[in-house]
Amino acid sequence: MNERGSRQHVCATRTHRNAVDHGLSYGRNIPPLASHQPVGFAAAHARRLHPAAESPGAFLSQDVKRVRSIFLSDIHLGTRGCQAERLLDFLREHEAEYVFLVGDIIDFWSMNRGIHWTPAQNTVVQKVLRRARHGEQVFLIPGNHDEALREYDSTAFGDIQVVNEYIHTLADGRRFLLVHGDEFDQVTRYHKWVALLGDIAYNWLVRANAWLSWCRRRLGRPGYWSLAGYAKRKVKTAVSFIFDFEDSVIHAARERGVDGVICGHIHNATLREIDGLVYVNCGDWVDSCTAIVEHHDGRLELVEQGVVKPLADAIGNSKEALAA
Numbered sequence: 001m002n003e004r005g006s007r008q009h010v011c012a013t014r015t016h017r018n019a020v021d022h023g024l025s026y027g028r029n030i031p032p033l034a035s036h037q038p039v040g041f042a043a044a045h046a047r048r049l050h051p052a053a054e055s056p057g058a059f060l061s062q063d064v065k066r067v068r069s070i071f072l073s074d075i076h077l078g079t080r081g082c083q084a085e086r087l088l089d090f091l092r093e094h095e096a097e098y099v100f101l102v103g104d105i106i107d108f109w110s111m112n113r114g115i116h117w118t119p120a121q122n123t124v125v126q127k128v129l130r131r132a133r134h135g136e137q138v139f140l141i142p143g144n145h146d147e148a149l150r151e152y153d154s155t156a157f158g159d160i161q162v163v164n165e166y167i168h169t170l171a172d173g174r175r176f177l178l179v180h181g182d183e184f185d186q187v188t189r190y191h192k193w194v195a196l197l198g199d200i201a202y203n204w205l206v207r208a209n210a211w212l213s214w215c216r217r218r219l220g221r222p223g224y225w226s227l228a229g230y231a232k233r234k235v236k237t238a239v240s241f242i243f244d245f246e247d248s249v250i251h252a253a254r255e256r257g258v259d260g261v262i263c264g265h266i267h268n269a270t271l272r273e274i275d276g277l278v279y280v281n282c283g284d285w286v287d288s289c290t291a292i293v294e295h296h297d298g299r300l301e302l303v304e305q306g307v308v309k310p311l312a313d314a315i316g317n318s319k320e321a322l323a324a
Contacts, residue, residue, distance in 0.1 A: 072102065073105075074143070074286065075087060076106075076286050082116075084120035132160050139178075141179065173298070174259040184248035254275075264283070269283025
């Protein structure tokens with residue numbers, strides 16, 4: 001072997017050794033490199049067997065779940081309470097044909113008082129835009145916190161369609177009304193200043209909850225405990241408000257002649273049947289970190305990020321299953 005060939009062999013051996021080390025870190029086996037293979041072959045060999053060596057972003061989790069539709073609401077981008085990192089985890093774990101953003105995606109109310117925009121929140125926006133460009137149908141239904149977008153009803157911003165409400169047909173033929181839900185909140189509609197005060201109080205609860213979560217971690221207490229959720233469950237006025245809201249939404253769905261409604265607004269994730277119609281609330285990404293997914297057979301499932309499980313009262317594949 002001449003001097004040039006010797007140098008090529010040494011470089012090829014080093015390249016292959018790096019590829020082997022990198023492959024083993026992901027539990028992959030890379031076969032030995034023959035002594036006569038040139039440098040260019042070794043690099044292509046490593047890239048072919050382990051694409052992440054060429055592009056770190058190309059290595060995809062084997063646990064990606066492919067669903068028909070994803071429903072997200074109350075993300076509240078631009079606030080301290082937005083749990084963008086957990087939302088990014090959810091988006092990485094789920095692919096869909098349709099993505100519905102059911103209101104309060106960007107919190108213009110809070111941003112008027114002060115903007116808190118993290119790199120993770122920026123990545124959320126970029127990821128949604130990228131998915132829209134790559135063929136997923138993305139619909140944005142504005143809520144009260146991003147109500148300025150309601151002026152652009154039926155307008156497309158790039159590949160994202162803005163609509164004030166939408167009728168979505170599930171894979172099994174059932175039709176669902178999609179609205180944010182603030183139009184059924186009497187406080188938000190007729191006493192906006194009270195709603196603004198409530199929003200400020202809720203933000204303080206979220207901040208206090210972050211401090212309590214830190215204390216629980218320091219004390220070794222497992223699990224996530226929600227101060228805002230505890231307040232909702234214990235305060236009679238809040239419980240009464242939730243039930244009144246649900247009744248109003250179901251009444252509107254019945255008038256439209258649909259099989260159910262999917263909404264957000266009250267940060268109370270729910271999937272259940274009320275008087276023969278299906279009431280679905282997406283929850284939020286400030287406190288509960290929940291979403292609704294539609295499977296390819298039309299089933300709806302409530303997903304809590306980090307815990308994916310069928311509900312005891314899971315919605316079936318057909319109206320007959322619902323009746324049962």
